[in-house]
Amino acid sequence: MAVSLGRTIHKVSIAPGKPQFGAARLGHCEIKKGGSKGSHDRLEDDVLILLAGMVAEAQLTGRYCQRGAARDLKDVANLLCTRAASPRQHETLQRRMLSKTEHILSDAAHVEAIKTIANELLTKTTISGRLVRHHFQQAQQRKR
Numbered sequence: 001m002a003v004s005l006g007r008t009i010h011k012v013s014i015a016p017g018k019p020q021f022g023a024a025r026l027g028h029c030e031i032k033k034g035g036s037k038g039s040h041d042r043l044e045d046d047v048l049i050l051l052a053g054m055v056a057e058a059q060l061t062g063r064y065c066q067r068g069a070a071r072d073l074k075d076v077a078n079l080l081c082t083r084a085a086s087p088r089q090h091e092t093l094q095r096r097m098l099s100k101t102e103h104i105l106s107d108a109a110h111v112e113a114i115k116t117i118a119n120e121l122l123t124k125t126t127i128s129g130r131l132v133r134h135h136f137q138q139a140q141q142r143k144r
Contacts, residue, residue: 008129
């Protein structure tokens with residue numbers, strides 16, 4: 001998600017640890033500060049990036065692991081508090097952002113890139129942002 005939003009990624013890694021539900025626990029994406037070509041709404045981009053890990057994992061496993069994404073979900077809630085005037089607005093906005101993330105990541109090129117990057121991470125545990133960008137661009141070209 002970060003690459004598609006114009007963010008520059010330093011590296012992506014999966015956290016070492018015991019597998020959960022038969023799959024490796026996902027780690028984090030380290031984004032370089034500044035110099036991004038993100039959209040006009042940085043807060044929305046940040047929320048989409050935070051939700052993308054959970055959504056991408058669900059694409060591979062078939063279900064959301066909210067426990068595994070608890071920190072990201074807490075960060076999403078904190079960000080959205082600045083936009084929502086009431087708990088109901090907050091919930092609506094969070095659902096809308098989750099739906100938007102699902103829609104973006106359901107694109108065939110995103111699905112292919114996610115699977116390729118996940119397979120790389122399972123063998124190497126950490127990959128460079130350059131390699132992530134390469135896989136994303138390759139998937140984009142193949143789906144045109």
